Amino acid sequence: MAAPNSHRAEDWWRDAVIYQVYPRSFADGDGDGTGDLAGVRARLPYLAELGVDAVWFTPWYVSPLVDGGYDVADYRTIDPAFGTLGEAEKLIAEARELGIRTIVDIVPNHVSDRHAWFRAALEAGPGSAERERFHFRPGRGADGELPPNDWPSQFSGRTWTRVPDGEWYLHLFTPEQPDLNWAHPEVRREHEEVLRFWFERGVAGVRIDSAALLAKDPALADFVEGVDPHPYIDQDELHDIYRSWRKVADEYGGVFVGEVWLPDAERFARYLRPDELHTAFNFNFLSCPWEADRLRRTIDDTLAEHAPVGAPATWVLCNHDVTRTVTRYGRADTGFDFAKKAFGTPTDLVLGTRRARAAALLTLALPGSVYLYQGEELGLPEADIPRDRIQDPMHFRSGGVDPGRDGCRVPLPWAADAPYCGFGSETEPWLPQPEGWAAYAADRQGADPESMLSLYRRALGLRRSTAGFGDGGLDWLPAPDGVLAFRRAGGPVCVVNLSAAPVELPAHSAVLLVSGPLDEAGRLPADTAVWLRA
Numbered sequence: 001m002a003a004p005n006s007h008r009a010e011d012w013w014r015d016a017v018i019y020q021v022y023p024r025s026f027a028d029g030d031g032d033g034t035g036d037l038a039g040v041r042a043r044l045p046y047l048a049e050l051g052v053d054a055v056w057f058t059p060w061y062v063s064p065l066v067d068g069g070y071d072v073a074d075y076r077t078i079d080p081a082f083g084t085l086g087e088a089e090k091l092i093a094e095a096r097e098l099g100i101r102t103i104v105d106i107v108p109n110h111v112s113d114r115h116a117w118f119r120a121a122l123e124a125g126p127g128s129a130e131r132e133r134f135h136f137r138p139g140r141g142a143d144g145e146l147p148p149n150d151w152p153s154q155f156s157g158r159t160w161t162r163v164p165d166g167e168w169y170l171h172l173f174t175p176e177q178p179d180l181n182w183a184h185p186e187v188r189r190e191h192e193e194v195l196r197f198w199f200e201r202g203v204a205g206v207r208i209d210s211a212a213l214l215a216k217d218p219a220l221a222d223f224v225e226g227v228d229p230h231p232y233i234d235q236d237e238l239h240d241i242y243r244s245w246r247k248v249a250d251e252y253g254g255v256f257v258g259e260v261w262l263p264d265a266e267r268f269a270r271y272l273r274p275d276e277l278h279t280a281f282n283f284n285f286l287s288c289p290w291e292a293d294r295l296r297r298t299i300d301d302t303l304a305e306h307a308p309v310g311a312p313a314t315w316v317l318c319n320h321d322v323t324r325t326v327t328r329y330g331r332a333d334t335g336f337d338f339a340k341k342a343f344g345t346p347t348d349l350v351l352g353t354r355r356a357r358a359a360a361l362l363t364l365a366l367p368g369s370v371y372l373y374q375g376e377e378l379g380l381p382e383a384d385i386p387r388d389r390i391q392d393p394m395h396f397r398s399g400g401v402d403p404g405r406d407g408c409r410v411p412l413p414w415a416a417d418a419p420y421c422g423f424g425s426e427t428e429p430w431l432p433q434p435e436g437w438a439a440y441a442a443d444r445q446g447a448d449p450e451s452m453l454s455l456y457r458r459a460l461g462l463r464r465s466t467a468g469f470g471d472g473g474l475d476w477l478p479a480p481d482g483v484l485a486f487r488r489a490g491g492p493v494c495v496v497n498l499s500a501a502p503v504e505l506p507a508h509s510a511v512l513l514v515s516g517p518l519d520e521a522g523r524l525p526a527d528t529a530v531w532l533r534a
Contacts, residue, residue, distance in 0.1 A: 013205065013255045013278055013369060014312040015470025016053035017460055018103065020373045022320045023060050023082050024069070025411045025431065028424025035411060037083035039424050041091050043414075044098055046442065050377060050453075051460030054101040056207050056257075058320055060088065064114055066176040067393055068320070068409070070209060071112040075194045092202040101204035103257070108191055109210045110177040118178050126167050133187055134178050135170035137220065144168075149222050151232065154210070156397040170220075172213060172232065174393050182214045182241060192248050199252035206249070211258035211271070211280070214238055234262055242276040249278075257281065257314065265305035272311035279369065282314045286322065289335035290355055290527075292482045292498040299366065303474065306368075312471050313368035317359055318376055324408045327382035329355035343403050349381055351527070357455055357515035358496055358529035362484065364459050365494035365531060367472050372456075375412050378445060379452035382407040383434045391431070406431055416441035458513055462531065466512070467491055477506060487534060496529040508532035 021040060029038025037060070047055060059069035062077045069079070078085050092102045111118060117133050124130035126138075137148040139162065147160035148168055160168040161175040170179045180187045195206060215235035223231055242256075249256060258280040262268040271277050288298045302313045317325045322336055330352025331345060356379060363370055385406045390396075392404030411429040415422025416438040423429050438444070445451035463469045468491010479485035482499025485506060492512055497503050502523035505511075511518075512531040519525055 010253055012053060012101065013257075016101075016369045017051065017364070017463070018054040018056050018369060018371050019047060019050070019052040020056045020058070020319060020371060022058050022068075022374060022409055024065075025409050025429075026374055027412065027414065028427075028429070031425035031427060032081075033425055033427035033429045034081050035424070036081065037078070037087045037091050041087070041094060044091075044095055044100070047095075047100060048098040050457055051464060052100060052372065054103055054204060055095060056103040056205075056371070057105060059105045059107060064112055064176065066112070067174055068391075068405075070107050071110075071114075071174070071177045072107050073112040073114040074116075075106070076197055089201050096202065102202065103205040103207055103255075104198050104203050105207045105209060106191070106194065107209040108180070108182075109213045110171065110173060110179045113176045113178055121169075122163060125165055131167075133181055133184050135181055135216065135220070136167045137170075138166070139168050149220050149231075151220075151223050153397070154213075155394050156399070156402070170216075172210075174397065179216070180214075182216070182237070183218065188241065188244065192244065195245060195248045195254075196252075199249070199254050203254070205255040205257065205278075208256060208258045208277070211242075211277070212238065212260050212262060214241060234264075234267055239270060239273075239276060242271065246275050246277070255279070265301065269305050269309050269311075272306065272309045274310065279311060279314050281316060281371070286316050286318070287336040289333070290329050290359070290498060291334075292484055292496075295362075295498075296476070296484055299474075303367065313366070314371060315363045315366050315368060316371040316373070317356070317363055318373045318408065319371070320373065320409060321405050322408065324380055324382040325356045325359060325376060326352040326379055328352070329359065338402075341402050341404075347381075352381070353379055353452070354516060354527045357452060358498075358527055360452075360456060361459060361513065361515050361529035361531060362494065362496045364463050365469065365486075365488065365492070367470070367474050367488070369471075373408075375408075375440075377453050377456040378413070378440045378442060380410075380412075380440055383410040383431075385410075385431060389432055410434070410437075413437045413441040414443065416444045455513075455515065459531075462512055479503075493532040493534050494529065495524060495532065497524045497526055500526055502526065505530065505532065508534060 024035045026035045027039030027043050029036050060078055060082050061072045062074040062079045063069045063071050078088050121130040121134055138144050140146040144166050151159045153159045154172045162168045171177050212234045215237040217231035221231055255278040258277045260271055260280040261283050271280055282302050284298050288294050306313050327347050330347040330349050390404055390406055392406045394402050395404035410431050411423040413421030419426045421438050421441050445453035468488040473489035475487045477485040480503055483503055484496040487493045502519050502525050504523055510533040514530040516528045524530055
């Protein structure tokens with residue numbers, strides 16, 4: 001029998017809980033220190049017990065791994081470090097047997113400089129058809145020694161690199177990630193064929209990396225702060241691309257989630273029109289500080305911007321690019337901003353953990369779908385990676401100022417008493433696990449009813465079995481300053497206390513779940529959340 005909050009099979013994505021797997025750090029099945037598909041297949045029962053509806057895999061394709069796999073050399077082949085295409089097909093099928101759908105990650109803005117197209121472009125030379133698939137241009141200055149324009153990089157550093165024959169090519173990220181020219185018909189055709197390739201292998205959806213960056217101003221005009229339209233973000237031509245993609249997805253019943261960072265709510269919603277993307281990530285919520293007024297405003301704004309196009313909101317606390325929730329919520333500045341990342345920022349992990357537990361109940365009670373990054377259910381903190389072990393290009397392109405993103409990508413701890421916390425081998429993992437990592441191990445937490453893992457398991461079970469959760473409406477209830485209280489339509493009440501003092505619970509018939517103990521008077525303590533049966 002379907003759970004009370006379930007949609008028809010074709011609408012599963014409207015209220016799904018989707019677990020993000022970073023394959024390199026999830027579980028090591030062959031003992032070489034790098035996570036792989038064999039490791040994921042062995043842990044599918046864990047994901048089923050956790051209660052997730054789908055798994056999103058960050059890129060698992062052949063890649064030099066300059067940018068953690070987001071530099072793709074071949075979209076139709078699994079990187080040998082992770083396994084084979086046959087293993088991927090088995091993983092997709094085995095997960096589906098457990099009721100878990102698969103979402104793959106497509107990176108359409110750029111490819112690796114090892115991609116066959118780019119190698120051919122370098123060999124063919126200026127003016128060739130091969131170079132038209134990318135953005136090759138002569139430089140400025142008397143001898144072409146200056147870049148064609150001054151566009152800022154998504155990472156630190158330049159966006160242009162000069163090749164030996166004198167031309168320059170565009171890369172909004174690293175030089176090893178040349179941008180594709182989406183005005184070229186072969187680029188569009190190739191990506192639609194890649195979508196079909198993976199839909200035919202049983203994937204249920206596609207996450208689109210840097211979804212608002214593909215189309216560029218044909219004139220490659222210089223960037224001017226505050227002047228619209230932006231030369232490479234949110235160009236109008238993007239919508240025709242995604243309408244074409246939607247036709248492909250509809251052939252297979254597939255769904256899209258776009259990585260769309262836009263400050264303009266109306267322009268953001270355009271990507272979610274019925275003939276474009278199904279969903280997009282909600283980065284305003286992810287980056288919001290732990291402040292009641294700010295969170296309520298962000299929630300209201302999110303629901304309001306999705307309503308005109310009938311799309312469900314998505315909620316996420318963390319991902320493979322962001323400081324982990326426990327660490328961020330334990331800092332004086334609890335919001336997230338790439339520009340604020342720095343070494344040595346103090347954090348109170350006890351406070352951060354208490355808030356992260358409350359945030360889990362808040363997030364899972366909101367209308368729409370939820371994305372859960374691997375290890376969040378274990379309450380993992382951000383790890384301090386020794387400088388000589390950092391691999392993230394964001395660190396190096398910042399001149400060593402930015403600590404990068406490796407701290408949230410450390411291999412997971414599965415077994416407290418096993419070598420390297422049961423990651424899968426006696427070979428040291430590709431990133432070092434911090435001292436004390438065993439305290440967060442899944443086997444230890446699974447036996448502790450008060451652990452973060454147990455909290456997530458109970459919350460996901462209740463979310464699936466209790467009417468009113470998932471997609472639908474939300475009504476705010478009267479609450480003291482610093483407190484969020486809302487009722488789901490026809491369902492439970494969620495109360496989150498972000499104030500400094502305990503608060504009385506509203507009238508209710510039962511406590512369904514609480515993120516931490518109530519006080520002796522039955523009040524909700526600070527930085528604690530509760531689900532109530534009204």
